[in-house]
Amino acid sequence: MSTTTAPPQPALPIRGFAEFLGTALLVIAGVGTAVAAPDTGTLGIAMAFGLALLVLAYTLGPVSGCHVNPAVTLGLLVARRIEPAAAGVYVVAQLLGGLAGAGVVLAFRSGDPSFDLSADGLGANGWGAASTGGYGLSSAIVVELVLTALLVLVVLSATARQSNAAVAGLPIGFTLVVAHLVAIPVDGTSVNPARSFGPAVLTGGTALEQLWVFIVVPLVGGVLGALVYRVLRGSDSDAASQDTPDPTTRAGS
Template sequence: MMHAFGNTPTLYEEKQMKKYFAEFFGTFWLVFGGCGSAVLAAAYPELGIGFAGVALAFGLTVLTMAYAVGHISGGHFNPAVSVGLFIGGRFNGKDLLPYIVSQVIGAIAAAGVLYLIASGKTGFDAVASGFASNGFGEHSPNGYDMMAALLIEFVLTAFFLIIIMGSTDKLAPAGFAPIAIGLGLTLIHLISIPVTNTSVNPARSTGVALFQGGWAIEQLWLFWLAPIAGAAVGAAIYRFVLANDDK
């Protein structure tokens, strides 16, 4: 592996690039698996997975990739998680922007592949179907307003960070964190799919919104603001209220 100017990258640089690739592939899998289950399966009732199946699919993507690449990058796959772990003192700020960029690119790539697959069915329309995008008001699955969307995305992301930080604590049982995190994300989706179609992840929201191309982009701000704010609060709660200072 060579740089453009012929310099061989250092071992540190190679490790950093592996982290960014791990975040790319992990976020790709989350969006492709979670949103793919919604677009390709849940949209057709006769196939029977329903919204509970979509919730489980999102949880399984995080669980499987946390085991697969979590030891490389920490397994964030979500800009809100990266920000939260930084606030919680678990993540180096110098990696924050590269992680977020890697996650967003991974989400867009996954949404692009999903769009190509979905377009193979006659009559598919990403704009009309919503393409698994997150929304509020008339674009909420059950018609919830903007304040309800803000509140649920904030609260659920805060608790997601508490789950993540608690299950990865040095005092927590070793090796079980991906299970707790994956099941936590499943529960989050079971609660909030009817409200916002569930984001708690700005990258996930961005990837599909770009292909929906209309209202999803207009409402995207909420699915960056609420999850990141919730993650920051949840991480601060764990760090300053719940964490054991004697460990």
């Protein structure tokens, strides 16, 4: 059994602030690219999200674990990698961070005289008429469920051992790139309720009406990913939790 001693954690308010900041920056980078530089295409937007998460994992991972995603936090809670009280603080901070990040995107996007929020949107997720590919609700549910489960499974696997900490950001970041490559044409890609929350609240209308899917389904996907991890790793999942130096686990969304 490992005898590694966990280093002291920053105070919970500091960790919560790190989650707020990280989620805001993820939205600014990813959603900002989608609405201000759409000519980069699906690959460019996917890379913006994935690379932003990769950078944040190494910047904020030592502070809070860099979950920046309520679905990831819920998955880690199911896997017993974070305490319930801390998970609650994280989720609130992430939602507020998503709203703040979307506010920053709106602020700089509004500098374009041709921009119309009601017509151009703010990178909100959606299906049907709100889907760039015309995909329906069932398609959005399937991709969000499967891809969020995949993301959480990768997070739990990549952070299972202390020795993995130095490279954990790479598979997690590239998993987010893959998720966006698959789902951008379907529903704009959420796999993160906080990423969907901010743009939908500020855009209103259809985006806000459809928001429930991009909160509920990724959360269910997060639980599913954690359960699959426990099935695959068995009792080793508990040992991995004990061997991780920071109970919040360096993660990401």
